[in-house]
Amino acid sequence: MITVHRFHIEPTKEQERKLFQTLTLCRQLYNTALKQREICYRQKGKSPCCTTQKNELPALKRELPEYKQVNAQVFQDCLQRLDNAFERFFKGLAGYPRYKDRDHYRSFTYPQADKQDHFKRPGYIYLPKIGYVKLKAHFEFDPAKISRINVKYHNRKWYVNLTSEIEETQTVEVINKIGIDVGLLTFAALSDAVKIDNPKFS
Helix, strand or coil: CEEEEEEEEECCHHHHHHHHHHHHHHHHHHHHHHHHHHHHHHHHCCCCCHHHHHHCHHHHHHHCHHHHHCCHHHHHHHHHHHHHHHHHHHCCCCCCCCCCCHHHCCEEEECCCCHHHHCCCCCEEEECCCEEEEEECCCCCCHHHEEEEEEEEECCEEEEEEEEECCCCCCCCCCCCCCEECCCCEEEEECCCCEEECCCCC
């Protein structure tokens, strides 16, 4: 079973600068990847697949050093997000993917959480390239179950959505089987020797 818990985080001013920078670069990458797909389709009749675009990330970082400030998995998830949007479009589940402005790209994701690093410091969550950010956890959770970390900016506050994979426990309901013999003198005689009187109607 997949569960998602949202917690408030309190970054320092420097950490918040990095968070906003990450959102900006992810949005730029998303829009650039969308533009690349459109241009290639017009020129060649075929768009690059998600894997091809992911393989181009190292070259992008060499050309644009500022992209080195963002964790590689975050960028890969950004491109996967675009690919998922196209998949929903082709299946008729959503409209054509749109270019994102600042108000419509407010989260980024670490798709493979490292349990040993992210929660090593009590009361904090480690976000690669950001640092240890104060975590306001209002209830306990098992860090070993966390598989995915999404960071979201909403209403001028920062949150983390922690995805956990929990095994469903099967509950077995025990039902006592009792035979019932419906008669005229007694309404019912149960197999466990309990008798129910015949109801009398006036």
